[in-house]
Every structure is written in structure tokens, then in C-alpha cells.
Amino acid sequence: MLQTIDITPVTVHPHPTVIAPSHAATAALSHATRARFPRELEDEAVYILREAAAQFERPAILFSGGKDSIVVTHLAVKAFQPSKSPFPLLHVDTGHNFSETLSYRDWLVKSLDLQLIVRKVQDSIDAGRVREETGKYASRNVLQTVTLLDAIEELKFDACIGGARRDEEKARAKERIFSVRNDFGQWDASRQRPELFDMLNGRISPGENVRVFPISNWTELDVWTYIQEEQLPLPSIYFTHERDVFDRDGLVWADSAFIHKTPDERPYRAHVRFRTVGDMTCTAAVKSDAGTLDDVIGEIRAAEISERGARIDDKRSEAAMEKRKRDGYF
């Protein structure tokens, strides 16, 4: 059933699956090891969010529970203080989420007093809008585009704000801050508007909508450094924990009922963390003992695999992301 969840402000204690940075640990950091965040990036993101609120009728934040959308959510709260953030959070739930992500999401909206709207891929499947994938690599990652576009149409959002960054992937390197999509949510390289200075042109015709990317110029390291400096709590799966995993294609996958394993793929227990969070069928884990933000940042600096390298969905073809953007994926 389609439903909007209303959250009334309550005092909420941090959920056990939420990890808040330890103040003692942060304070103990010496200057040499502490990464510094370029504050201009925050000013730029807030400027963009204020433009999104002003130029569009019904903007919303696309929330995935991943660190980038968490940062965007916090920036939106900052941008309009002391008024409330005007953007509802839209979560397209594939149904294959880590339970920790869902708990975190619910905790976050309560603690920040935000409106949450959930739309489920399962409902799209049940309504015959999309078909479940089959086979070893089955995932709902591609299906969520349909659920997203249906939600945008149903809720009449004319601007969707997301945490995508230009450094993530080739097709995003050329993405605009205000990315115009057509009636079908499609992205067409030739139709993208030039963006000069910091002037943003969000003028659209009825039926069109825009994707807004306030942290376009942030790198993965910038995001982590910001989280550290701002002491933002994150879902626990970003930090080391023990879990059943199995090996496939040189990556470590979380074992779950949502993934079709072949008989030779045997699960084993390991200490892992997730560097990027899609859902359980499209995110690979990294073997790690990093239990704090400082540890995670240290590992990223020494990182061998780029962030999206752990995203299985990107591996399907070299131009996978661009094809999905053309299809309307965020």
C-alpha cells in the first residue's frame, strides 16, 4: 500500500544501529592526521539548496540512507535555520535494504523533525509496472527508476535533490548542478544547459523536472571529512562489524535472502564495512577493522579501490551509469 509516514516530533534516543562519533576520539586527533574540510563547499551547497527551494514549486530530497544523502539532509537543515528545512525526504525502498539503513532512516527523520515519504519497488512489481530480475546478478537497482519516476509524477515533485557527486563516475563528471530531465525523467547530454559563474537556471516547462546536486564538487574524502568535523551519526554498516559474506567476482558480498547464490558460493563470517550503500544486492563490502571515522578516513586515503568500484551495478558496462541516467535514474 502506498503510504506517507508522518513523524511527529519526539525525543528520540540514538538507535543501536546508529553510530555517533566519539568525542574523545575526535579530540585526540592531532593536526597532522586531521583532514581539513574546504568550507567553501558547504557555502556552495547551501547556496544551491536555497536556490532549489526558491526556484521550484515542490522540491524533495532523494534519500537513500547512504552517507551522501545524509550529508545533503543535514545541509538542508542548516540552509534554512532557524526555519525548518522545506524539503520532504523521498525514499525509494527496493525492499532489499540493510535493516540498519531503515532503522537509521527512521531515527534521522525523527531527530531532525523531517517529513518522510516512502515508495516501494515491491508495490511497483505487484502493480505490474516492473518485472523482478532473475538469476545470479538479480537486483532491483534498475527497477527503482520506475518507482522513482512514478513517485515523482504522483507527488508532483518538480525538483529532486540528490547526493550525487562528480568525482564518483565518468558520466557524473559532466553533470550539471541543476540537471534538467524531460517528461520521461530522461537525461539527454545535448540538452544540458551551460552553467556559468554560480548562476543557476532552473526554469522548466510543465512536465519537466530537474535533479539538483548540491554536493557535485565534493569528493568522497570531502564527504567523510565533513561527517567527521560535523560529528554526524551514520548507519553502523559504514563501520566494521561481523557479518556473513561470500566472495564473488573478486568482491565481498553480504549474504542475505535477497541474493541468489550459486552452490559454490559459500558464506563465511568476516569483519567488514560498507564504503558505499546501495542495497544488499548491489553493494559489496570491504574487509576492514575500521571502527571509527578516523580509521575509515585513513583507509580511504590509502584506498586501492575507488568508491564506485565497490558498486556492482556500475560494473555491468563501462557506460552503465550514463545509460541509466538516460533512462531516468537519478
Place this chain on the structure above:
Amino acid sequence: MDIIRIATAGSVDDGKSTLIGRLLYETNSVPKDRLEAIDAASKRRGVGFLDLSLLTDGLIAEREQGITIDVAHVYFNTPSRKYIIADTPGHFEYTRNMVTGASRASVSIILIDARNGVVEQTARHYFISALLCVPEVIVCVNKMDLVGYAQARFDDVVADFKRIADRIRPEGQTIRYLPVASLHGDNVTRRSGQLSWYHGPALLELLEQAEAHHPRQFSARLGVQTVIRPRAGHNDSALHDYRGYAGRISSGSFAVGDEIVALPSAEHSHIVAIDKFGQQHERAEAGESITLRLADNIDISRGGLISHTADVPAPCKEVRAHVCWLDHQVLTPGKTHVLQHGVNRVRAKTIAIHGVINVVTQDITHSPPQLKLNEIGTATFKLSAPIFADTYSVNPANGAFILIDEWTNNTVGVGFIEPMPPPIPPADEAFGSGV
């Protein structure tokens, strides 16, 4: 930590992509799996070495051609700075991309192939760097390995470039010259033994020293994006009365106590608080997103401008500007557009197109019937309401505007405001109207 924005432009095959690739590679900004992917792709294309230019090639259509189009953003860090490169193609058809890419740059890197020397492309790239008043231009004479690392050749190329630049260089712009060989890494991040006759810094050293904040003091300008008024629903009476003017300081700085003027209403007040993300500050600088609280409830809304009383921009109901046309649909006199200056939008009617500039020779063709895609010209517009702008060369942050097509909503032009020419005095009446 400072951010340095760099614009790179260069002809196809000048080695620009390899130069950028090398900057990323030598600052350890390339993750292992991306290097592996490039290695595999290089082999697939039959290239005998690690083709670092593949790092910046992007969209599908280009991958087949092996040429970069559009503006690609590339990021790298050193321990002291964050760099954002806006990479654009060098081909003359992509002037619009060059202008776009260079619009926020504080450094412009212009590449020249040492074998070919200064070509049309070079003049075009420099013209744009001059038009945009990019504070620092670094001219890299590349492929020095192919000219035997010869100093004489470098000196000749530099002399040719100076001949072009000296004619149009804006005040305050610095130009530096260095010999490089990006393929082999000579003088990119490290000096090179092959270029021992060159005693200046390597490219990365220059970038590390580039000014992050313009040394000049600009007039204080803040464009209001929104008025923050929590109003109803709050028990806290302080919040009930809260009224803040939120925006990003375009230029200059503001401090608590400053006497200000709000435009267009021209009301006076002074700043009682500068709020930023829940904290109060004594002052704020250009680039900061803040919320100003004033002593008086003045009439100002989105699109308005706040400046110091002593330094108010004059209202312009007509603007004359250098215009770069960005769209296939041409600009003709009489056409109207939406003109956006900062976040403020008005309607603009094209009164006249005075001339089109040949960016290579700087020759002007007077009174052309139109301005076409990728052309740069001068035009005058009449506005439906005044804007409060500065001349671009005087205050770039408050001196540019974009033109938006009212039907397609595309951004079709960008303007760099010029001073209006002095009015022509009326003819002496003693001479009468006829002869």
C-alpha cells in the same frame, strides 16, 4: 583549506588530457581500480603505454572519437589545497564550453604544442581568459621532448604568445610561461633534468602558490536568495519575530554594525547580526552563505541586493555588454530574453548588436545582423526593471549575467557588463536642423 578552480583548454592533440591525467597520477589521486581500467582500455585501443588522457574522456559518443567535448570536472588534492579542474575542448566550435568552463576559474592553463607554436586556438583561449579576467594564466609549452627540449624554441613560442597577450591583457592578470612534456612528466609536478635551462617552478608548484583569494578589495554585494521568517507555530517569541535575509556574499565583506542599503527600495539600515548555520559571526567574506539580520524591517525580497551605504551600485535600466552566444538559435536585435543577474531575473530586449569580435585577430565587424553560436560580440539591452550591477572588469562577481530563452528555457547567452558609452551631446542649436 582553499579551493583552486582551474580552467584548462587546448587544441586536440596538444596533450591537455595527458597533462591533467599526469597531475592526478602524480598526486596519487587515481584509485587503483581506475588505473587498472585505463590500463585495460589503453591495451584495447592499441596504445603502447598507460594512456592517462583516458581519465578525462567521458561520455559514450566521445569515447569512440577519442576527443573530449563539453565541460568535465576533475578533482584532485594536495595536502594543502583542493583543486577543481574544468576541462573543455580546444576546438573552435566549442567557444561556449571554454567560456563556461573558465567562468569560475582563478587559474587558466593554456597548452601549446611546442612543434606548432601559437595557433588560432591559442589566441582564442587567451582571448577568453582575458575577457573573463581570469587572475592567473599559465602557458604550458608542451611536447618539449619532441623539439629536443630546446630553449630557443620555447623562447620563440613565448615571444609569439606575448605579442597576442600584450594587446588585450586585463589589468591585474599575471601570465606565466613554462616548458613541459606531459607524456614524460617533465616539469608537471617536478622539475626535470631535461629542462635544466629552465629555472622556474614546475606546474604543480605554480598551482600551489596561486592566489586563492583575490588580493583586491571588492565592493560588498549580497544578493538575497530568500527571506527566512519562521513566524507562526513557534512558542519562542524571538523566533516569531526573526527575519533574516539569506544569500551568498558575491564580493567584499560585511560586518555587524555596517551601514547598508537595500536595493531596489533604496532603504537604509544597519546589520545587527550575521547568522551562519546556527552561529553568530562578527563578519563574513565573499563566498560565504549567510543570513543577515537588520535593525529595520525593510522591503527586500528575493532578487534584491544589499550593499554598503558608501558603495552602492548604480541602477542599470540599460546594459551594454560583451556577449558570448551559447545557443544554436541566433541573437538578433529586437529579441527579448529573461536576463538573470545573480539570482535576480528581469526581461531584456536587445536594442542593438554593435559588433562581432574575431577572437583571433580582435578585428571587429560592426553592426552584424545577428550573433551566432560561439560568437563573441557587444550588444546593448533594455531591461524591464533595473539591475544593480558593476562593470565586469571592475567587479567580476557582480558584473555578469546570463540570458535565458523564454520558450525553451535554455541558457542561450552570457554577458560581461561594460560601461555605457557617454551620451552623445545634442547638436548645437545655432546650426539648425538642416543645411
